[in-house]
Amino acid sequence: MAAEAKTKAKVLEVKELAKSFDHHAAVNGISFALVPGSVTALVGPNGSGKTTIIRTVAGLSKPDSGRIEILGAGAGSRQARSVTSIIFDEPALYADLTVWEHLAFSARLCGVEDFSERADDLLKRFSITELRDFLPSGFSRGQRQKVSLAMGLVRPFKLLILDEPSNGLDGPGVRSLAASLTEAAEAGAAVLVATHLPDLLQVCGAMLAISDGKLVYQGKPDRSRIESPS
Amino acid sequence: MNEGVQERAVIRDLSAARRSHFAASHDLLSVIVKGYFSAIAVLLVLDVAATSSKFFIFTRAQVAAFSSSAPHVGAVVLVAALAAGLAAGSRGAPLSLFPAELRLLFLSPVNRERLLRAKAVRAVIRYAVGGAFLGAAVGFGARTLSTAHAADTPLGFGALGAMAGVAYGTGSTISLSLGLARRVAYGIGFLLAAFEAASYLSGLHADPFYLSGETLRYGTGGTAAAFAALAGWALLGAIGVLQSGHADIEKVERHSEMVSRLRFGLATRDIRAVILASRALSEDGYRPRRTLAFLWRSLPSPRMAPFLRSLANFTHWSVRRYIRLLALVFVSTWLATLAWENGALAYLAAIPLAFAAGLELVDALSSVVDRPVNFVNMPVEDGWVVSRLLVLPVIVSVVLFEAAAMASSLLVSGVPLGVMASVALSMGVSVVFGAAITAVRSGAPSVGIGLLTPEAQSFGVFLELIPLVAASVWLLPSVNSHNAVSLGRPPETDALSGAFFSLVVPVGIWAWLRTRNVISAE
Numbered sequence: 001m002a003a004e005a006k007t008k009a010k011v012l013e014v015k016e017l018a019k020s021f022d023h024h025a026a027v028n029g030i031s032f033a034l035v036p037g038s039v040t041a042l043v044g045p046n047g048s049g050k051t052t053i054i055r056t057v058a059g060l061s062k063p064d065s066g067r068i069e070i071l072g073a074g075a076g077s078r079q080a081r082s083v084t085s086i087i088f089d090e091p092a093l094y095a096d097l098t099v100w101e102h103l104a105f106s107a108r109l110c111g112v113e114d115f116s117e118r119a120d121d122l123l124k125r126f127s128i129t130e131l132r133d134f135l136p137s138g139f140s141r142g143q144r145q146k147v148s149l150a151m152g153l154v155r156p157f158k159l160l161i162l163d164e165p166s167n168g169l170d171g172p173g174v175r176s177l178a179a180s181l182t183e184a185a186e187a188g189a190a191v192l193v194a195t196h197l198p199d200l201l202q203v204c205g206a207m208l209a210i211s212d213g214k215l216v217y218q219g220k221p222d223r224s225r226i227e228s229p230s
Numbered sequence: 231m232n233e234g235v236q237e238r239a240v241i242r243d244l245s246a247a248r249r250s251h252f253a254a255s256h257d258l259l260s261v262i263v264k265g266y267f268s269a270i271a272v273l274l275v276l277d278v279a280a281t282s283s284k285f286f287i288f289t290r291a292q293v294a295a296f297s298s299s300a301p302h303v304g305a306v307v308l309v310a311a312l313a314a315g316l317a318a319g320s321r322g323a324p325l326s327l328f329p330a331e332l333r334l335l336f337l338s339p340v341n342r343e344r345l346l347r348a349k350a351v352r353a354v355i356r357y358a359v360g361g362a363f364l365g366a367a368v369g370f371g372a373r374t375l376s377t378a379h380a381a382d383t384p385l386g387f388g389a390l391g392a393m394a395g396v397a398y399g400t401g402s403t404i405s406l407s408l409g410l411a412r413r414v415a416y417g418i419g420f421l422l423a424a425f426e427a428a429s430y431l432s433g434l435h436a437d438p439f440y441l442s443g444e445t446l447r448y449g450t451g452g453t454a455a456a457f458a459a460l461a462g463w464a465l466l467g468a469i470g471v472l473q474s475g476h477a478d479i480e481k482v483e484r485h486s487e488m489v490s491r492l493r494f495g496l497a498t499r500d501i502r503a504v505i506l507a508s509r510a511l512s513e514d515g516y517r518p519r520r521t522l523a524f525l526w527r528s529l530p531s532p533r534m535a536p537f538l539r540s541l542a543n544f545t546h547w548s549v550r551r552y553i554r555l556l557a558l559v560f561v562s563t564w565l566a567t568l569a570w571e572n573g574a575l576a577y578l579a580a581i582p583l584a585f586a587a588g589l590e591l592v593d594a595l596s597s598v599v600d601r602p603v604n605f606v607n608m609p610v611e612d613g614w615v616v617s618r619l620l621v622l623p624v625i626v627s628v629v630l631f632e633a634a635a636m637a638s639s640l641l642v643s644g645v646p647l648g649v650m651a652s653v654a655l656s657m658g659v660s661v662v663f664g665a666a667i668t669a670v671r672s673g674a675p676s677v678g679i680g681l682l683t684p685e686a687q688s689f690g691v692f693l694e695l696i697p698l699v700a701a702s703v704w705l706l707p708s709v710n711s712h713n714a715v716s717l718g719r720p721p722e723t724d725a726l727s728g729a730f731f732s733l734v735v736p737v738g739i740w741a742w743l744r745t746r747n748v749i750s751a752e
Contacts, residue, residue: 055480058337059479060332060336060479060480060483061480062478062480078339078340078341078342079339081337081338081339082339084337085337086333086337088333090329092328092329092330092332092333093330094248094330094331094334095330096247096248096251096252097244097247097248097251098251101247102334105240105243105244105247105334106334106338108240108243109237109240109241109244109334109335109338109339109340110338110339111236111339135251148333151333151334155338
């Protein structure tokens with residue numbers, strides 16, 4: 001019974017995950033779990049398998065073997081998607097929707113209709129209120145990333161996953177992001193953030209370091225692991 | 231409110247919001263004007279072709295011969311479309327899933343299967359409508375060139391085009407949703423082709439492709455078959471759409487990324503970008519081979535560098551590219567031979583295929599223009615490098631087209647080898663130089679064209695057809711020799727003189743290429 005209760009407390013559970021591309025093992029037997037209220041850093045060099053893990057958790061890639069459960073639901077299932085918000089490193093916005101419409105549809109597609117106050121707060125937090133009614137075609141990389149972050153944070157979630165979210169952000173942007181991660185954890189969400197940035201590491205309570213698709217460290221955040229995971 | 235109903239309402243609102251911004255930022259009038267001018271140009275070409283030479287007019291005998299074999303032609307088109315669809319589906323076609331859509335829609339708790347099915351419906355309808363227009367255009371062109379003694383109507387051609395579109399769309403959705411491996415998809419395509427060949431040789435006119443091909447006789451007796459076939463293909467299309475909910479999102483996403491690159495290339499009319507995106511789409515890159523080391527050692531002179539660069543390019547091709555080049559050369563030459571004997575319509579297919587072969591052959595030049603790093607510090611004019619990079623492609627091209635001409639003359643009775651040898655000489659040289667213009671102009675012409683008025687832009691598009699026109703001067707010996715037959719003269723002499731005269735164009739291009747700064751400009 002005690003073990004069952006412990007399992008239920010996990011927001012994300014990854015067991016023996018493996019995924020290969022063209023006979024190259026991108027992820028090789030990785031297992032970890034995230035609990036509510038935690039912020040966990042996922043570090044590792046380029047090509048170590050961070051994005052592959054995130055894509056399989058999102059249900060965008062099918063694992064070759066292993067199991068992923070999000071509050072007991074399989075990765076990619078409708079139930080899992082209703083509690084998972086994922087923000088990727090490369091912002092992807094519709095050229096024909098304004099910033100406000102992006103936020104509005106992000107919330108409405110999750111069944112939230114009273115999103116205005118939350119959306120306004122996020123626009124203010126990331127200093128993009130003046131872009132509210134603009135189409136993103138003329139935005140800088142950083143501005144697009146801020147819109148992506150606001151989209152990911154405006155919708156409800158119990159699991160927040162971010163892949164290199166600070167790419168292109170200015171100093172205040174990174175600080176706003178760090179505050180948002182802390183706030184999300186305080187609200188009871190589990191946060192997993194793939195990062196190379198020491199600034200974001202400060203808000204993390206745990207760290208997973210991967211190298212060549214294998215989990216080589218699991219424990220307290222350790223800056224030295226960013227450069228050399230193993 | 232029901233969750234599904236609410237979800238559909240939000241997605242409808244999303245589409246409406248996108249449409250309103252799209253309509254506000256696009257000029258519909260400019261699209262209509264471009265379409266209008268393009269249609270006028272096509273009609274003009276048809277009219278000139280139908281009135282300038284008897285060669286382009288189909289005789290009663292040719293029309294009758296086509297009518298009798300029309301179901302077989304239709305069957306071949308349908309089998310090819312279905313096989314191509316199966317192959318494309320194994321790579322992620324026909325669904326498109328772009329990053330913004332993936333992030334906003336597919337990561338939300340919406341019904342992914344329903345979204346994929348909606349995309350499949352749109353894809354199948356798009357291919358069906360596109361096929362119908364293309365088929366009707368071919369039917370209209372054939373009827374114009376037959377000066378009304380063709381009883382077949384463009385409607386039958388249009389219906390067959392629609393079925394071919396459905397065949398492609400269905401083949402690809404089924405292949406994608408079943409997750410067929412590429413070799414399995416190709417294998418099924420090969421079996422379908424073998425089945426159709428066996429059906430043709432056995433004389434049994436009862437296979438579904440043959441019966442669908444009867445549609446081409448619509449207006450002369452194929453009416454019932456046409457309606458039955460359309461219903462059958464529509465049913466198959468529905469099965470494909472129902473299956474598409476199980477498509478592998480990862481595969482679709484990868485395919486969509488390549489398709490966006492392809493669309494960008496097409497939008498900027500950058501043929502090189504289109505070729506590179508197509509190669510990426512079919513995962514057809516270069517292969518490392520170490521067969522050239524002795525040549526690099528034995529030809530150390532810098533003067534040989536462009537020649538060795540061309541040779542290195544050829545030797546690093548994948549086996550599939552060698553096969554594709556051979557197929558393009560042999561099929562285009564066979565079609566040119568067929569056109570000489572049975573009517574000019576086959577030129578419509580021969581011209582783009584021969585040009586595509588040219589684009590393959592000038593790959594070394596295109597690569598150097600893309601990445602000139604190895605030649606940028608060479609103390610010679612760019613034109614010197616460019617012109618020498620074409621030596622080997624021209625030799626290879628002429629040899630292959632001559633071999634194809636010999637094979638085609640054996641396959642198509644009634645066409646003198648002397649004629650085809652001259653046509654092949656012209657083909658071999660002109661396709662390489664026509665394609666070379668594309669290679670050195672890659673990406674350049676679209677820069678200022680967006681600033682022009684829609685009318686001027688339309689004419690700008692015609693200017694961009696110059697490489698294709700230059701690569702098609704081989705038509706001269708072919709048409710010239712055919713006219714000689716109608717005048718009672720032996721065609722070989724006219725073919726040879728036409729071939730030599732046509733070489734004026736490649737020589738002009740060669741002189742122009744020598745003045746281009748395509749390497750140091752990088």
